[in-house]
Amino acid sequence: MRHSAKWIVIDSETILENGYITVEKGIITDFGSVSTLNTKNIVDHGDGVIIPTLVNTHTHLELSSLKNKISFKSGFQHWVKELISEREKLTNECIDVGIQNAIDELLQSGTSTIGEISSLYRSNKYMNERLISGVFFKEYLGNDLNVDCKLISSQIFNSYAGHAPHTTSPELLKKLKFETTRNNKPYSIHLSESYDETEFIKHGKGKWADFLIERGIDFSSWPVPSRSPVEYLSKLDILDTKTMVVHLINADLKDFKILKDNECKICLCPRSNHNLHRKLPEFELIYNLDLEFCLGTDSLASCETLSIFDEMKYLGEVTNIFSPKTIFKSATINGAKALGLEEQYGDLKPKSVGSFIYLDLEAENVNAVFDKIVNCDFSKSFKVLSPDTTL
Numbered sequence: 001m002r003h004s005a006k007w008i009v010i011d012s013e014t015i016l017e018n019g020y021i022t023v024e025k026g027i028i029t030d031f032g033s034v035s036t037l038n039t040k041n042i043v044d045h046g047d048g049v050i051i052p053t054l055v056n057t058h059t060h061l062e063l064s065s066l067k068n069k070i071s072f073k074s075g076f077q078h079w080v081k082e083l084i085s086e087r088e089k090l091t092n093e094c095i096d097v098g099i100q101n102a103i104d105e106l107l108q109s110g111t112s113t114i115g116e117i118s119s120l121y122r123s124n125k126y127m128n129e130r131l132i133s134g135v136f137f138k139e140y141l142g143n144d145l146n147v148d149c150k151l152i153s154s155q156i157f158n159s160y161a162g163h164a165p166h167t168t169s170p171e172l173l174k175k176l177k178f179e180t181t182r183n184n185k186p187y188s189i190h191l192s193e194s195y196d197e198t199e200f201i202k203h204g205k206g207k208w209a210d211f212l213i214e215r216g217i218d219f220s221s222w223p224v225p226s227r228s229p230v231e232y233l234s235k236l237d238i239l240d241t242k243t244m245v246v247h248l249i250n251a252d253l254k255d256f257k258i259l260k261d262n263e264c265k266i267c268l269c270p271r272s273n274h275n276l277h278r279k280l281p282e283f284e285l286i287y288n289l290d291l292e293f294c295l296g297t298d299s300l301a302s303c304e305t306l307s308i309f310d311e312m313k314y315l316g317e318v319t320n321i322f323s324p325k326t327i328f329k330s331a332t333i334n335g336a337k338a339l340g341l342e343e344q345y346g347d348l349k350p351k352s353v354g355s356f357i358y359l360d361l362e363a364e365n366v367n368a369v370f371d372k373i374v375n376c377d378f379s380k381s382f383k384v385l386s387p388d389t390t391l
């Protein structure tokens with residue numbers, strides 16, 4: 001089946017005017033200009049733009065049923081306390097309904113691919129059932145090394161995440177990293193997010209240190225104090241091109257240089273950062289170092305929606321340092337690369353999966369295409385076509 005539109009964004013550098021893509025058996029096989037075709041066997045979607053489906057590299061679907069139940073107006077520490085107490089009240093049924101509704105929301109807002117962080121191990125079942133693609137990161141925290149650390153290689157989307165530098169022992173972080181490296185899978189970790197994290201890593205004391213001592217956790221062998229959480233992970237050999245670091249609100253120039261030298265994948269969740277911390281990463285440093293980044297929403301317990309359209313729009317509103325094209329890349333191919341899925345998702349090149357979005361917008365030139373993708377409200381004016389509907 002061939003699909004055409006006024007504009008087709010194959011990737012950020014390849015934009016067709018009056019173009020088409022061909023989808024066969026759910027895979028893109030060809031693209032080109034409509035004028036070169038001598039067949040009329042084509043679905044013309046209209047004067048808008050066709051783009052790849054979006055990638056949300058950081059979700060916690062298992063927290064979805066906590067939407068609107070936790071206030072994020074009273075700061076991060078209060079939010080964590082409320083999260084723990086509210087989560088204990090949830091039944092499995094309630095959690096599962098939340099997961100399913102959240103996946104529907106993702107698909108309906110044009111996201112085909114996610115990096116799902118799971119601590120309850122319930123969301124993978126529904127990811128499979130509802131045909132949302134991505135990586136299922138089984139997340140660990142604490143210091144118990146007796147964990148199920150065997151990746152099943154046939155389940156190509158399974159991987160591991162460490163929770164954060166201050167909540168997970170170095171031995172466990174390294175063990176999880178060792179397993180993902182051995183299986184050539186991505187690894188995810190929250191990094192440079194909270195005040196407690198930075199204080200503990202920098203000084204080896206403070207509120208978090210007291211908390212660990214209270215719980216009988218001996219951190220005398222942990223490499224604290226370290227200059228920063230980023231440097232701490234660097235000392236542990238956790239940082240490399242397969243490691244996706246999430247948040248980076250408190251990262252400084254030295255930190256971003258370390259991440260660049262190690263070719264880490266950087267995931268930003270600006271709406272969640274604003275809601276929980278009233279603080280955003282230093283975008284200027286990211287821009288000046290020419291670092292690529294991808295976008296995540298975090299969970300519905302800290303973010304209003306799981307839509308990457310909303311995340312792109314917010315990023316464009318809070319900083320004008322990134323071009324609309326850069327923001328578009330962060331929502332598509334950069335996310336696919338961070339998850340190791342760039343062969344299948346993130347662009348509309350031949351061999352990619354034939355799912356795409358048609359946006360009903362009018363653009364007079366290529367620059368306007370990206371500007372409108374990032375800044376417009378598409379809640380009512382787009383359709384998502386998956387391989388099933390395009391066959």
Ligand SMILES: [Zn+2]
Pocket residue numbers: 058060117190246298299
């Ligand atoms: Zn998170």
